[in-house]
Amino acid sequence: MNIVLLSGGSGKRLWPLSNDTRSKQFIKIFKTGEDEYESMVQRVYRQILSVDEQAEVTIATSKSQVSAIHNQLGEHVGISVEPCRRDTFPAIALASAYLHDVRGVREEDAVVVCPVDPYVEKDYFEALQQLGSRALMSEANLVLMGIEPTYPSAKYGYIIPEDTNVVSRVSVFKEKPTEEAAKDYIAQGALWNGGVFAFRLGYVLQRAHELIAFTGYQDLFDKYDTLTKISFDYAVVEHETQIEVMRFAGMWKDMGTWNTLTEAMASSSIGKAILNERCENVHVVNELNVPVLCMGIKDAVVAASPEGILVSDKNQSSYIKPFVDKIDQQIMFAEKSWGSFQVIDIEEGSMTIKVTLNPGHGMNYHSHELRDEVWTVIDGQGKTIVDGEVRQVGPGDVIRMPAGVAHTILAKTRLHVIEVQVGTEISVHDKKKLEMPCI
Amino acid sequence: MNIVLLSGGSGKRLWPLSNDTRSKQFIKIFKTGEDEYESMVQRVYRQILSVDEQAEVTIATSKSQVSAIHNQLGEHVGISVEPCRRDTFPAIALASAYLHDVRGVREEDAVVVCPVDPYVEKDYFEALQQLGSRALMSEANLVLMGIEPTYPSAKYGYIIPEDTNVVSRVSVFKEKPTEEAAKDYIAQGALWNGGVFAFRLGYVLQRAHELIAFTGYQDLFDKYDTLTKISFDYAVVEHETQIEVMRFAGMWKDMGTWNTLTEAMASSSIGKAILNERCENVHVVNELNVPVLCMGIKDAVVAASPEGILVSDKNQSSYIKPFVDKIDQQIMFAEKSWGSFQVIDIEEGSMTIKVTLNPGHGMNYHSHELRDEVWTVIDGQGKTIVDGEVRQVGPGDVIRMPAGVAHTILAKTRLHVIEVQVGTEISVHDKKKLEMPCI
Numbered sequence: 001m002n003i004v005l006l007s008g009g010s011g012k013r014l015w016p017l018s019n020d021t022r023s024k025q026f027i028k029i030f031k032t033g034e035d036e037y038e039s040m041v042q043r044v045y046r047q048i049l050s051v052d053e054q055a056e057v058t059i060a061t062s063k064s065q066v067s068a069i070h071n072q073l074g075e076h077v078g079i080s081v082e083p084c085r086r087d088t089f090p091a092i093a094l095a096s097a098y099l100h101d102v103r104g105v106r107e108e109d110a111v112v113v114c115p116v117d118p119y120v121e122k123d124y125f126e127a128l129q130q131l132g133s134r135a136l137m138s139e140a141n142l143v144l145m146g147i148e149p150t151y152p153s154a155k156y157g158y159i160i161p162e163d164t165n166v167v168s169r170v171s172v173f174k175e176k177p178t179e180e181a182a183k184d185y186i187a188q189g190a191l192w193n194g195g196v197f198a199f200r201l202g203y204v205l206q207r208a209h210e211l212i213a214f215t216g217y218q219d220l221f222d223k224y225d226t227l228t229k230i231s232f233d234y235a236v237v238e239h240e241t242q243i244e245v246m247r248f249a250g251m252w253k254d255m256g257t258w259n260t261l262t263e264a265m266a267s268s269s270i271g272k273a274i275l276n277e278r279c280e281n282v283h284v285v286n287e288l289n290v291p292v293l294c295m296g297i298k299d300a301v302v303a304a305s306p307e308g309i310l311v312s313d314k315n316q317s318s319y320i321k322p323f324v325d326k327i328d329q330q331i332m333f334a335e336k337s338w339g340s341f342q343v344i345d346i347e348e349g350s351m352t353i354k355v356t357l358n359p360g361h362g363m364n365y366h367s368h369e370l371r372d373e374v375w376t377v378i379d380g381q382g383k384t385i386v387d388g389e390v391r392q393v394g395p396g397d398v399i400r401m402p403a404g405v406a407h408t409i410l411a412k413t414r415l416h417v418i419e420v421q422v423g424t425e426i427s428v429h430d431k432k433k434l435e436m437p438c439i
Numbered sequence: 440m441n442i443v444l445l446s447g448g449s450g451k452r453l454w455p456l457s458n459d460t461r462s463k464q465f466i467k468i469f470k471t472g473e474d475e476y477e478s479m480v481q482r483v484y485r486q487i488l489s490v491d492e493q494a495e496v497t498i499a500t501s502k503s504q505v506s507a508i509h510n511q512l513g514e515h516v517g518i519s520v521e522p523c524r525r526d527t528f529p530a531i532a533l534a535s536a537y538l539h540d541v542r543g544v545r546e547e548d549a550v551v552v553c554p555v556d557p558y559v560e561k562d563y564f565e566a567l568q569q570l571g572s573r574a575l576m577s578e579a580n581l582v583l584m585g586i587e588p589t590y591p592s593a594k595y596g597y598i599i600p601e602d603t604n605v606v607s608r609v610s611v612f613k614e615k616p617t618e619e620a621a622k623d624y625i626a627q628g629a630l631w632n633g634g635v636f637a638f639r640l641g642y643v644l645q646r647a648h649e650l651i652a653f654t655g656y657q658d659l660f661d662k663y664d665t666l667t668k669i670s671f672d673y674a675v676v677e678h679e680t681q682i683e684v685m686r687f688a689g690m691w692k693d694m695g696t697w698n699t700l701t702e703a704m705a706s707s708s709i710g711k712a713i714l715n716e717r718c719e720n721v722h723v724v725n726e727l728n729v730p731v732l733c734m735g736i737k738d739a740v741v742a743a744s745p746e747g748i749l750v751s752d753k754n755q756s757s758y759i760k761p762f763v764d765k766i767d768q769q770i771m772f773a774e775k776s777w778g779s780f781q782v783i784d785i786e787e788g789s790m791t792i793k794v795t796l797n798p799g800h801g802m803n804y805h806s807h808e809l810r811d812e813v814w815t816v817i818d819g820q821g822k823t824i825v826d827g828e829v830r831q832v833g834p835g836d837v838i839r840m841p842a843g844v845a846h847t848i849l850a851k852t853r854l855h856v857i858e859v860q861v862g863t864e865i866s867v868h869d870k871k872k873l874e875m876p877c878i
Contacts, residue, residue: 015732274762278755289785290747291766293454296755300736304748308711308729309741311750316717316735323713327730344783345793345857346728349834350817352791352857354784372835376813376859378789395788396811396861398839418784418791420815420857422835 001052001132002105004095005044006088007061007116013257015324016307017285019331024255025117026068026335029285031266040117040255042072051125056103059116060095067337078103083224089235090227093208094220096201101217107202110135114196119253119264127248128196134167135198140244142237143198144170146191148249152182157193161245164189170243191245194252207236258301258317281314306332306342338363351426355417357382362410365436368403371423375399380415384408388437406434440491440571441544443534444483445527446500446555452696454763455746456724458770463694464556465507465774468724470705479556479694481511490564495542498555499534506776517542522663528674529666532647533659535640540656546641549574553635558692558703566687567635573606574637579683581676582637583609585630587688591621596632600684603628609682630684633691646675697740697749697756720753745771745781777802790865794856796821801849804875807842810862814838819854823847827876845873
């Protein structure tokens, strides 16, 4: 199975656990063992491989997520990197060109496109396999998955099939309706549109070449920023008459808000939390090192991370985005390809961060113009290169890097370092990448 | 006026803003200007001096609060330090001996004893002056303040006076009654016992000598740990027949719980907080550097500090103590005589703290057996002494102190330092105080 996972969004709807660099799909929230959790993207990737261990998984995403994806899924997953955001049609066109030109998928092969963040079980991915098989043999150009609705939701688009067979021609699409209209549609046999569809690769490549002038993957990648933003629905689906829908009646949840996310939590809290016996329907997700104590609150979600603290009525939790948009703040936590960092103190003229490097990984060789930096290794073994000079380092070692001096650190074992930045102007933009010296 | 402020309690009822080293009376929560706040002890001290600028204020407290008191009130306030906690009778006896032997107060002078944390206005302290004057001229040995009750509370003790005059003999005391009984008492003219009373110094010294064998202040201080725990009520008030009560009808609030504390807040939030329009009767006190976002919650208090996060229904907030008692955690924040510190990161084998030194102040000269320390100055000017060697330091300077090496830092201007501790066993007990070298 060739599967393209669309990984979008800056994920402000799950603030403070998601932020501009960590979208909701990377939050480790699903319990896999004692004190072990996986993220949505890890869960979906694991589920796909459990159904089809030969699956070719490609994640279509922006540059900002590449580090987090490698960090969570390893180096082997395919990534189609969008140089900038241009909505789903250019993203799917680019991923299709990537599959064809880079991964060697043939035009007659089936490709399944799916969001990266459905909360589902194994049967969903078995259905994706069937969707792919159907795309291979069907006369239709697109085969959609239609999810059997469980209630007349106004949050989803609806697909109205021509008949009630498992696979049917699509009669009409309906965008997010009112609850009343949704009831009518469901009475007519309508299905939810979960954004999942399959096609023969050649079909989408042909549509792409009709709408965009490009020679191949690299050319499309290079001119990506010149493309018009347009969704796959508007660019392709609306103009296509040969569309089928395949019913799916298994469990499916959209994890878009805190309210729906907490429904998938195995226990009422993750992280340090105490809830007294007067709390009702309360969920706590605490990424901080200090406890959250809840006393007598009801129908609420409490989420705490280095970015901030959310205390929300569950129904109100779907309205947080405009409030979060107004928060203008330094990013306090980020996953990188080499590990992660967390800001632990900010003062005028200084910033202190905790850096975690994964074994075998290292930062780029770089320097800063306007700040001095000091590393104190607190755990692990590794080496630093400062102004070309290599040094083995371990717990208690201190490394000074005045402004202008090139430096990097490389982890032998997992390495924890406290980095103190001191300077008049501290900014992520004050960073000059340099070539690693030959040593 | 000679006034003794009783400053007690570890203050777990206002967790996470109060902890074992910072009692509730030191939390800066009362607005005095744009982004300026004062603590209960600062507010009371300021109010006393505004009524009587000649007032001799003595704070009776434990050793653990001395730093915070000097930090918040300066060096001039009198402090009677209890070497350990022995309840109110030994504390008042010790403070009385301190006033007599150290501060030169005469036996015939009046002393007023008052808790350090009532939320009151100026008229309350004017009433304290009258209480002191009454103690000088009255035949009674104790003159109590009786607060006109505003509702039949089961939280307070009641004083039932013989008549309804402003000053009256006390007929009987009633401990915390049921609400029903409280209604009866109030119908009989009962008053709340706010723990405030005045006496001639000689009277309490005499009682103290009757119950404890001691020669003077220093002797009492030295044998303090051998004394029996007993309250002033049991030791003195219950055996005294010559007691008067003076009515006080002004504003009086007991700031014992989050619920009552928030009633005294000038606005719905302190610190970084966003409340959407669907929040009702919500108060936020946020001492962290990141925002708290509240969506659609009601009748709740949210408090966040480096120690933890509380989200409580207001009525439930008076029951937090047993839950907080169970939290076993490193103290994350403390005020010291020289400034303050905040733990910003804890890992196995390391701890990172931000140290703030007030201008002109410095730490003790000391060393650690089991940990190395590294200071990075992030702001301000000062000097370090490491192994006898003096060095002027400023922003960006790094100072290494391997285990066993004596060190201190002294602030010229306000100094901010990041201290990284690395060692196998990091404990507050691993500290050897040394004599400052002559330099």
